[in-house]
Amino acid sequence: MIDAASLAELDAALPGRVSTAPADLTLYSRDQGPVLEPVLPGAVVHAHTVADVQALLRWATRHAVAIVSRGAGSGVSGGAHATTGSVILSLERMNRILEINADDETAVVEAGVINTELNDAVAEYGLMYAPDPASYRWSTIGGNVATNAGGLRCAKYGVTRDSVLALDVVLADGTLISTGHRTFKGVAGYDLTALMTGSEGTLGVIVGITVRLRYLPRSVHTLAAFFEDFPRAAAGVLAIGRARVQPAILELLDGRTLEALDGAHGSDLRSRGGSLLLVRTDGYGAAAEAEAIRTALVGLGASVSEEDSEEADRLVDLRRHSRGDEVDDLYRVGEDVAVPKSQLVHYVAALEAMAERHNVQLKVVAHAGDGNLHPTFWVERSEGAEAQERLEAALDESIRCALDLGGTITGEHGVGQYKRRWLAWEQSPEVLRLQAEIKKVFDPLGILNPGKAIVS
Amino acid sequence: MIDAASLAELDAALPGRVSTAPADLTLYSRDQGPVLEPVLPGAVVHAHTVADVQALLRWATRHAVAIVSRGAGSGVSGGAHATTGSVILSLERMNRILEINADDETAVVEAGVINTELNDAVAEYGLMYAPDPASYRWSTIGGNVATNAGGLRCAKYGVTRDSVLALDVVLADGTLISTGHRTFKGVAGYDLTALMTGSEGTLGVIVGITVRLRYLPRSVHTLAAFFEDFPRAAAGVLAIGRARVQPAILELLDGRTLEALDGAHGSDLRSRGGSLLLVRTDGYGAAAEAEAIRTALVGLGASVSEEDSEEADRLVDLRRHSRGDEVDDLYRVGEDVAVPKSQLVHYVAALEAMAERHNVQLKVVAHAGDGNLHPTFWVERSEGAEAQERLEAALDESIRCALDLGGTITGEHGVGQYKRRWLAWEQSPEVLRLQAEIKKVFDPLGILNPGKAIVS
Known part of the structure; x- marks a missing residue:
């Protein structure tokens, strides 16, 4: 837990930005993913500026406090769930579009800009920001980048990573760095921009994003x-x-x-x-x-x-909106596997068979152009623990089957907290170790969204 | 230098694969980039299999010998130049197309497959491998990935990274790992595939590549x-x-x-x-x-x-072929900057002015859709050291100017050996430090292509 003196120090460093009101702690304790174990954060910080984020991380480094950063909290893998003793960093209020460069076909935004607002702003220039997760009306570009979000238009225009040129990132110790380039192409050094994209807040806090825009189709x-x-x-x-x-x-x-x-x-x-x-x-x-x-x-x-x-x-x-308005819980889980396209028919048939075998409910939508499927499995809450076990068995089998067909456990939602149990089914111990070592390079104290995205 | 006993051990581990013939050492001592200081390697190893690469790297780890891996040696930044005491690992003979999955729209190739041969093989399925560096008739897919090569079709289809789904990589200690996924989308863990792409052999040896194919255009x-x-x-x-x-x-x-x-x-x-x-x-x-x-x-x-x-x-x-057949040297250097598209006109005019001011020759081609320019500056060798100084001044100014306009020192050729002197002009000390630390995670002994790609 965070002691009162530390919290007072934080409040003094960031006056007006820190809340410990119970309603805020509850509201910001989770995203849209299933909650394995409900935890309240120690505080919620609303950053308004890059300097706010830097101040918070300097404080977090001094006191070894875990920071869970989030945009709108629209994620569905628990990547933004609070963990014990953590402080939630909300970037929602860093919501300025800083530049629209119509001739360069780029824009620079703060992390909290909502996806659809960027699209609205660039449409008058005949441009669009292509990545369009189903949550585009309320998810933030920062969150989209942190999870390397997909969407419907990926089939043609690629995923979020393919539209991100450069990032401003606050490191664990509060240092601000810039990765990437404002140009469409660039190969100077390692691709830290791609490394950050999809790292779910475990390597740094993405505060600014330079995106490539595409042409709004005329027809x-x-x-x-x-x-x-x-x-x-x-x-x-x-x-x-x-x-x-x-x-x-x-x-x-x-x-x-x-x-x-x-x-x-x-x-x-x-x-x-x-x-x-x-x-x-x-x-x-x-x-x-x-x-x-x-x-x-x-x-x-x-x-x-x-x-x-x-x-x-x-x-x-x-x-x-076909996933509906339901928020996932332990009785209803939306999955996100992807399989090679040739395996779609086979996988779809296998899903129907496993739902029947485990006596669970199933509906499926798929970004079929990418082989990315969103099966939702559910049981009635009233059926209790036994039904929940059936659900877990069906989920596990659906994951195993996707992997056996050459697929992945997550096409676009991210590992977050919920899918970590499956990560070692897909990745070798050596690959898991390399990721843990990379995390140590960026986050030696382990304060950036611990317990998420990778197995360390 | 590598002692005779170590070389004998290597020869015993890889019978028939190791050459120390002077002609081989010369032939494999460099790529197409300018040579700052001619160095001959201690040996050249032609790997035929993944196991060969693993055996070489286990030997290199035991003896702390630097390994410079290369495909066709078509690079133009000196990324494959021999360094003192190094062994060259040629992957040319690992040239099998392992799979073409027409329904998945993917292929799996060994690193030494030549770009155009893959395109020839997939054309009958109505597919193409989009990245097409000017060297596509002789460069290898492995080399293309190691440098994140660009090409002409990038304007629409993206760079090499955008077509790479998964990699098989031999680490410094000989361990074989697989990164990425065979599906178009996948966000499990950090994007090690993108991190490897463009790392110029400094993080591991790429031996196998799963690529995404695109539709061959009908018109x-x-x-x-x-x-x-x-x-x-x-x-x-x-x-x-x-x-x-x-x-x-x-x-x-x-x-x-x-x-x-x-x-x-x-x-x-x-x-x-x-x-x-x-x-x-x-x-x-x-x-x-x-x-x-x-x-x-x-x-x-x-x-x-x-x-x-x-x-x-x-x-x-x-x-x-408009760069011509000339190989760059210290009197003729082809550059590779990229600038935001809006700056193209300005940069092109600035280039012409600086060539005149420094009294050097200039010709320019550009992948203009990406803002990626290839100015070639040259002086007559007969003019000697003073002319070479003028050339250097013009090169430095062309790089500074591109950076001042929001550009990058290298759009698609890579940093290699030649462009390292400019890397710190583009990237901050903190970003350089992070890259050096990432390299240490993958290559603690510093045996993988030392002195290339990053500043460490």
Whole structure:
């Protein structure tokens, strides 16, 4: 625990920034991931400036206090959960867009800028910030970078890392460094920018980000392809790949997900098929690409409608929210595996079989263009501990199966706190050791988000 | 130096793989970069298998011998130059394509596979390996990864890092590790794959690479836009950007480069204008994109011809070889800075002014879509030391100027040995220190390509 004298010192160093109000401690104690063990932080600090972050970390180094930094807390792996004796550093109020360089096609933002606000600001220049996690309306760019967030448009435009050029990072001892370059290309020294991206606050606190922007597409076409069942829709993903057409968005939704959407939004998706493949093409070739995709999918027996743009927008929007508003807990866990594309059909069938075998509920959406799946497994809380064990068994098996097929335990959500138990299933002891040693280089006292992201 | 007993031990461990023949030592003593001080290695080892590499590194660890690994030796920054007492590890003979997964859109190759051979092998599946350094006909994928090589198609498809999914790496002590994932997305743990990419053999020896392939474009359009002078052509790059059209290739050649090409290939490029902007679009939107670009450039006064495909291919091919066949030395140095796109016109004008002021020769080509320039400065060898000093002054000024404009000392060639003197101009002491510490994690004895890539 943090003693009163230390807290007083912190409050004096950062007047008006430190809260120990019980409501704040509760509010900032967790993100959207399952909570293994509820813990309250010792304090919450709202940084307004880089200097605030530096002051906090100097204090944390002096007193060996763990710092859990967070943006909006939209993560789903527990990467921002409080740990015992920790202080939460919220970067939400560092929310200024510092530069938009329309000719350079770059922007510089503070960590707390919300994803959609950056996109709103650059749209008038014909530009977009491509990474679009489902939480884009409330997640921060800093959090997106800390987790190397994915999203729907990754299929064509890549993940967050592919849009990050340079970072300003406060190290564990309060030193501010800059990594990377403002240019699209640069190979001077080791790629510390990529090392920081996805490190979940365990190597430093990302306070500023220089991003590469992409061209806002002039033309967008969206197809909704309904299939009889889920494995057939997954086969459609392969057919699009074999046609060698690159969609901007390629989302796969199973029947249970369609039912849930219909229930929540009054749509009639489930009545149109047992599974939906939602395909968006964009850019100068969008119409021709959509046509090539339609041909490929109709050939597989899909019922394909080209939506007008309003309906298309609505479908993509529905998909973005298809995990629903439920927050994960120990009875309901959304997964994030990725498998090689050729294994999609097989994996989707295996998931359905394991849900049945373990007697758990399952719905699945997938960023199918990347082979990245989000199965959600759940049991009824009222069924108690035995049901929870069934859930755990299904989760474990789904992970094992993805790894056996050449996949990964996490495509875009990060390891956080929740997925650490599976990390050694994927990575060798030597790789785990190297990561722990790298962490020691950046964080010799182990105060940066301990117990997250890696096994140390 | 390596003593005879140690060499005998190496020869016994790797029978038939070790050469100390003087011709081999000379041939493998350097890459294509300027040689600051000629050094012969103690031996050259041709690895045929991963086990060979492991055996060599176990031996090197026992005897604390420096290992300089190399592919084809096509690098231009001296990253593969021999250093005193070193052994050269050539990976050329590890040249098998291990897997082509057409549905996954991935391939697995040994480090010594030549870039163009991979492209030839995957073309029949409608796929391509996008990174295409000018040396693509002879450079190896392993070398491309070790330097995070760029190329012409980066403007649209990204650099080598953006196509690398997973690596097999032999560590300094001979341990084999695997980093990354076979899936397009994956965020488990730190991004060791990106850390290795561009580390120039200083963190480990990359022996196997899993790459992401892209779709071979069905349609390609190439425009040749001739401008009155170089700054006007550079302004054309900005105009294309402002039209928000993404070319696959966007290359800028100055008048001196056109003259050199005409001299070498009998073309008539210089008579058509004082500078050439070569633009290729590809994919389903290629025709419409080319038309939008033509409109933008004609508006700037360019003389734009749409080439038929044979002539277009010839022009791109000429550009690929526009650095000529000269190997850099202390009297002729090709640079590799990158600047933010908005600074291209300014930087191009500054380069011309500094060449005149320092009385050195200059020609420039640029991957203009990335703001990555390759100015070549030279003086006549017969002019001796005074001329070499003028050259050095011009080089230093060109680097300073690029940094002042927000650029980097190296866009795609790497720091190697030659550019280390400029690294501290770009990176802070703290960033340099972190890199040195990371190197110690991977290479505690400092045997992996010492004196390259970073300042330690």
